[in-house]
Amino acid sequence: MKGWMSRFKAVFALTVMALILSGCGESFLSALQPSGEGASMLLDLMILSIVIMLFVFVIVMIIYVFVIFKFRQKKGQEDIVPKQVEGSHALETLWTVIPIILLLILAVPTIQYTFALADTSPETTEEGEELDQIWVDVTGSQYWWHFEYRDLEVTTSQELYIPTDRRVNLSMISNDVIHSFWVPTIQGKMDVNPTGNKNEMYIQAEEEGVYWGKCAELCGPSHSLMDFKIVAVSPGEFEQWVEDMQSVSGEEEPESETAQAGQQVFADNCMSCHAIGSSPNKTGPNLTNFADREKLAGVFDMNEENLREWIATKGEEMKPGNSMMDAPYDLSDEEINQVMEYLMTLSPSDVTPESANNGVYEDSDLSGLFPEESEGEGSGEGEGNSDSEGNNNSESGSDSESGNNESSGNNSEGDSEGSSSENSNDNSDSNSDE
Amino acid sequence: MAEDVLKSGDLPENPERATLEGRNKFMGFWFFLGGETVLFASLFGTFLALRNSNAGGPAAEDIFGLGLVFIMTVLLLTSSLTSVYAMYHMKNNDFKKMQLWLGITVVLGLGFLGMEIYEFYHYVHGYEFGFTTSAFSSAFYTLVGFHGAHVAFGLSWFVALMIRNAKRGLNLYNAPKFYIGSLYWHFIDVVWVFIFTVVYLLGKVG
Amino acid sequence: MSTTANQKAGIGSVLWDYLTTVDHKKIAILYLIGGMFFFLVGGLQAMLIRIQLIVPENEFLSAQFYNEVLTMHGTTMIFLAAMPLLFALMNAVLPLQIGARDVAFPFVNALGFWLFFFGGIFLNISWFTGGAPDAGWTAYAPLSVFSEGHGVDYYSIGLQIAGFGTLMAGINFLVTVINMRAPGMTYMRMPLFTWTSFIASVLILFAFPALTVGLFLLTFDRLFGANFFNPDMGGNAIIWEHLFWIFGHPEVYILILPAFGVFSEVIPAFAKKRLFGYSSMVFATILIAFLGFMVWAHHMFTVGLGPIANSIFAVATMAIAVPTGIKIFNWLFTLWGGQIRMTSPMVFALGFIPTFTIGGMTGVMLASAAADFQYHDSYFVVAHFHYVIVGGVVLGIFAGLIYWWPKMFGTLLNEKLNHWFFWLFFIGFHLTFFLQHFLGLMGMPRRYWTYLEGQNLDLFNLISTIGAFFMAVGTLVFLYNVVKTQMKGEKVSGDPWDARTLEWSIPSPPPFYNFKQEPLVRGLDPLWIEKMQGNGKIQPAEPLGDIHMPNRSLTPFMISLGLFIAGFGIMYQGGMWVLAGIGFATTLGSMLYRSLKDDIGYHVHKEELEEEGDGSNG
Structure with a gap:
């Protein structure tokens, strides 16, 4: 899905973006100049919807301008009685079906993104290891x-x-x-x-x-x-x-x-x-x-x-x-x-x-901030764990009592979001010496 | 002519729907009940959302006694039946019997209302369960109280109609009024069935 | 037979006449005056808002006063301007369009107006008693519960009173349409305005009770210590949002559907063509209304309902675009092949099409739940709903007012001034609101009293304010036109637009009994049919006979006045409880009086009718 989305985007993004959206507002405030993952995704979705909607708008406007100029009553035509058309099943079906298709094109990524943005489960590295949250x-x-x-x-x-x-x-x-x-x-x-x-x-x-x-x-x-x-x-x-x-x-x-x-x-x-x-x-x-x-x-x-x-x-x-x-x-x-x-x-x-704003970039995997990980490293289980994820969770659960207790306490307060705070994982240990 | 509608006796089969005004009232009242349904649905929704939010105050299972509520239910359901009898006699053009059955309906309704007042009094003084005790108490009193207010309004409606028309009997002008009065009464009954289920049974069971 | 048949005469009695009238045409005029008054008040508030935002960090209004102004602008425009103006059109036209002599419940009709009137006055008294409501027209709890002073109490009680009136009006139109149609006026021959008003009435019936409950809960929380929205006592503020939007979303369709109806009358009349796809228009209207009840949570995407609920409501909302699109194309194809006359109502209708299309487009964009996380509560939303409400409803109201003005008053508004009005208003509108889409995306949330310098929001806000002045001037031109036309008082014929529907077959303004004889309807656009196939006059369905008319009554006024007085008692409590007693006694007493006193109306006699012409539009 992401594939055709970005291709679709590639066609329009430059023109639409360049012409209308960019340069709107300040880079620290404008939703049109995203600097974060969420805002970028949302801008993609916005552009998709704008493109679809502009397509509809252009069609409406072409017909609109045409009928206004073509069918305006001219002098001397006051007595003409136009044909009283009842309707047209073909046309009416057409402008029912096409919008449905357009809306489906929009609905699919909408649902996808809605779920993606609500996901607060841990991020994973390329190797599939869960990062500290x-x-x-x-x-x-x-x-x-x-x-x-x-x-x-x-x-x-x-x-x-x-x-x-x-x-x-x-x-x-x-x-x-x-x-x-x-x-x-x-x-x-x-x-x-x-x-x-x-x-x-x-x-x-x-x-x-x-x-x-x-x-x-x-x-x-x-x-x-x-x-x-x-x-x-x-x-x-x-x-x-x-x-x-x-x-x-x-x-x-x-x-x-x-x-x-x-x-x-x-x-x-x-x-x-x-x-x-x-x-x-x-x-x-x-x-x-x-x-x-x-x-x-x-x-x-x-x-x-x-x-x-x-x-x-x-x-x-x-x-x-x-x-x-x-x-x-x-x-x-x-x-x-x-x-x-x-x-x-x-x-x-x-x-x-x-x-x-000073351009200095210092990398870190932040594992130093989560002390329970270092214990895991000390016992040498870090690497073994990263292979089998099922093991991983139960291990870390017993490893970090204080951390887990507190976060699960918070969890039961928040109503429905489920197990969102599995914040202790041993996986990233191998990098922790940086 | 206009006064014809005030003549009693010799009424057609369905006097409540014999005139355009009657038909309009009949239909308008059904719509009104549609709106009332949404009103009570909203109150039920609110109650359901808050029924466990007793904020440390008394909870549903602590206070509700099904015995009293059961008797209230019987009273109100019976009164619905008696109002059906009243309408049956209206269609048969038997004004006296209609008044009699309506009277019984009113007595039963008053009984219900009296017991509800006692119930509330009991909660407030026996359990310190007042309107402002918790979100649950507010939702309970609002839902059941709205229903109680409807009962009270329906009773005064019946009484007013009965007294006003006691002497002149049934005619095409007042027949629709009696009829929609009884419609209203049935509606109140149906709402009570839901209150009994959702508030009391559900509150007692779980 | 009865004394009531005597028509009172004299200048002093005009007031009495309007206080006691139950005639739908006079009630329409009352709604028009009330609605226009509040439209101007709401417009003034809009100007204050725009002046405050003309430059960054402006101190023109204080923060508190700004919140009051924005709250009252929204509340006034929706409840006290748009709704009554639409009711004015419905009252003026709907019974005529179906060939009825009045609405089903003339008494209730008057009651509906007076409840609206007193509710609106009640709400606005807050300005003079320590501050208007300040929690937004949506009055989200718990802000509305915590709000100090009595502002929000005026909101909850005032809207409660006005809301009862609206509910009654809705039921009244429903029964009128079902029971009072003339012979031959089948459902599928009803003009689209009647259809859309009918469907809007269904929406009123099922939407307003949710508001009633919401307002009751708010009142109980604020004035009687209930805990519905108080988190500390187990309450839940989100309940208010649900109740409000279960009402609030259908409300949008209550407003826009009759406006759609107006355009569906105006466009065929001035394109000289029957409405393209009449049955699909009816179907689309019903579908919009149906879907309108299952999309309320799209106002609540950011509340945290979770992705499942958000997705369902997103898709349901998008679905509404389909029937709306059907309507747009049907209008376009009504124009196609027609003979378009650029009269002022038609110009409003033509201005509406692209404007509303933009509003619909942004509507679909907003429906995209995830993207709405950016749009929500920003100026993008402000722009969107003004495109829909002003570009749809207000243009529709003015198109309808100008179109039916001759039917209501017997005079024709000056066409040239109408065109001036349109262009000033239309250009001003787009200047004001188009750039607001961008302001929102550039990071300006709605309901902002002020914005800081250096955020690049200055220029668009300035342009927006300039546009607002255009709109204000346009409205003044319209007012001038009304005054000028009515002073001149030049009467026009019953059918000045060469139109198609039944209301144009009788004189302008119609006699108080509307139709001397019940008309016989032979198809859709009955007058057009008679123009093409007959002598241009509607055939009667009955011989001339006595006409039954309702009595006038002051009771509706008294019932409403009682609630108005009682409202103060409930609000101020303490020693003021006596007011509640007086008020409720007045209301219940008036209701009892109404119930006990026989009110069977009177008859206009055949002989009197015979003296007054043939009842056609001649």
Whole structure:
């Protein structure tokens, strides 16, 4: 199927794409300039449907223009009575059957892609070995996004770091109203529902970059300001970033005195909502790598002026209706300065949004992030396992109690998606020394 | 002439459908019941989706007692039968007997309604199972309450018709009104059969 | 015989006349005025939206107010403008097209209007009492449950009241078509507008109760502490989406089918040819309606129903394109070989064909479930449904209004101004909405109060706003035309368009009893048949006799007023409960009054009728 699809595409893609679609919008935002596996597939599907539909449209327009010019009443013809045609079975059959065929051509890949995009099972290498899965628990809140890397002890908000060329699975839930997670260049959107309706999808970026994400479901006054970013860095950089983030405890003392004072102010006033380091607290955005953020609160330029206004006014004008407006703190100008200085020290990693654009590519299979694999290697079963897959699962199940327990707990919460998180596999061990 | 429809006695075979207005009412009411079917279907759908969402409050098997509900079912089904008798006598132009059977129908319906009120009272005070207790309780009271409101409306309808026409008897003008009243009553009955099955039996069994 | 036969006269009584009328032609005018008023209100809201989006990071409206405006724009246009305007056309024309003297339930007809009217007013009072609803016209829970203030309460109660009215109107037209057709008017001789209105009424009957339930649940959640949509108490927000779209998708067809009907009348009339493939048009209409009930979840592809459900609904949705395509080609082949007159209704119909084809194309694209993950809730969807609703329904409403204006008012709107109106509106429409397809794909989600600079969304938004101004000017031209024409008051004959169907065989505007004698219908397009084979006049099916007419009544107004008052009581509770008491007492009391009081109508006598001409369009 993929074969004839791409051939079909090849005929039209250049002309249609070049003429109409490309150059539409920005490469970090437009669904017409995909940088991810999902978005590319969807663009293929769109082009197929556009081509079919344009074919229909052209036929309609040819007949339309012809009849309007040909059969217009001319002067002196007022008394002519045209033949009162009842219909034509042949014609009517024709324009019933042809659309059905065209729709079937569209329906088949539609169904195929619908199932393909809903698949969150592990990726496999060319040899058929299953790769480790990265699962991120996404929480949408009015009006920000929270990301917890399952089993990695990494928590962040607003900017989601992912490795390129690797699927990252998302398990999404909302803290309040319905939101919708949309990164047009990477993947189509998926609603983020309140309790009881957990949704899963995968994202995969093919190139490094900072991609803009949007909330696509009306969620309140600041719906249009609920932006987030996906920072796609090379796998090696991603591994580095995770390790750096894991090392943050939130207790680190900053160097300057002002910042130290700011840390105290932060602990007294902000800590109950904002965590630093991995933490289950998601009352407010996690600030572990705050100073590395590309945008403040998702949409504002990251500068002192904006930050000051945000802290001082609790974002009242900047993001109407945000929950920080209910925060009870009352800081003096000096305290605000101290907190700001402290916040700007929160840069645990050299891997930042800039790393996504610097052209450096470090490869990794990320197996270093999944410690249970190294045990497998130690006992030397790694290679044996990769031959027989059936064995593989049961082995890994007993290998990694903590990891599996947690993920199966998550599974039973999500309603129907079945066994989606077999996240421990020994197969990729052979590469793990890279 | 127009007043002819108010004359009682000497009515044709099917008085409820003898005039255009009667036929219109008859047909319009059937459509209305079609819409009501969708209404109750939506309520049933909602109830089914939420019937296990008791959020820590009482669950279906904790509170429902089939005995009372069974008696209510018998009452309402019997009242449907008595309303059939009433319509039978209407077609035979026997106004007195029609009124009698309609009266019995109303008494049975009142009995049903009284027991339902008792049932709700019992849930609220015996089990602290109120409208706002859980999603399940909201769905239960809404579905069964909508049905109860329909019963109450149907009863007042019958009573109003019976009192209004007590003296002048049956004619072509009021025959359709009695007839669609009884149609409505049958509909309420059918809905109750579903409530009995879906809410109570299913709630008790599993 | 009765005093009611006396026609009240005098200027002061006009108001009373319209408050108590049960005449379908007057109710049509009431619907027209109500619908036009709300159309202008909704249009004003649309202009506010476009002005806000004219430049990035605009501060013209506040975020909260913007959400209120966009919610009310959608709600107003769908429920309070498009529906009543279509009801105006149906009321004005449908009984005439089937040779009936009135609808089956004139009283219920009036009740339907007043319920719509009070529901619409109720909804709009929210502007003055602390804020309009702000959760979108779809009012997705739990946003609509959490929404502060009483805005969403106005939404749920106002639409509830208006919805009852719509349901009644639907049942009324169903029975009218089934029971009130003139002799010889078989189902397969009914004009397409009657057919599509009939099928739309079936949709109303089965779709609106789902909305009724949804609104009840929302009201209970908000005002009485129920937990249907509250996740913390076991509720499930997705139930609302299902209920809303089980209603909402058929609603789209409720709107578009009558518009299809209008075009199916206008095109044959001005192509001087019978409708090509009449029976397949009827069949296609029924098929669209049938399929329309099994596709609601295509609004919910991204909700997470899973790939199986998504695929089923995707294929079902695509299937609707087939009957719709049949219609497009049938219209084209009606034109084929005809004698096309470029009158203004015809120009609207011709403008509709390509516009709606684009709307249908994007519809099929949206049906492709996977691709919809990109389109969904973006400006692509906004563009799509405006192509369908404005390009289909609104063009249809205006085509129908201009076409049947002589039948409703006895005057003819100025053709030149109509053409101006069309071109301004049509060009403005495409300017506004065509580029929005691209805006959506370029990453602009719908319902965005503002967009940031540097996303390359500025230019298309600016063009879109400019287009909106064209549409506004076009609408003003139409209003000017209406005022000018009615001031002038130049009467036209009963058949100014040289048309084909039964309504054109009687005077414009028709006498209150419509047909002096029941017409005898000899085939499809009865007037055309008589023009070709007879003397151009419809033969009567009965000798001249007394005509039975319904009495006028204030009761419909009172029933609706009662619900209107009760709505405030339910909403504000506390001491305001007394209002609920008064309101429900008024409503139930009026219903009781209606039930107990004999209302058997009156007769227009043969002798009176004989004095008034022969009842033809002369």
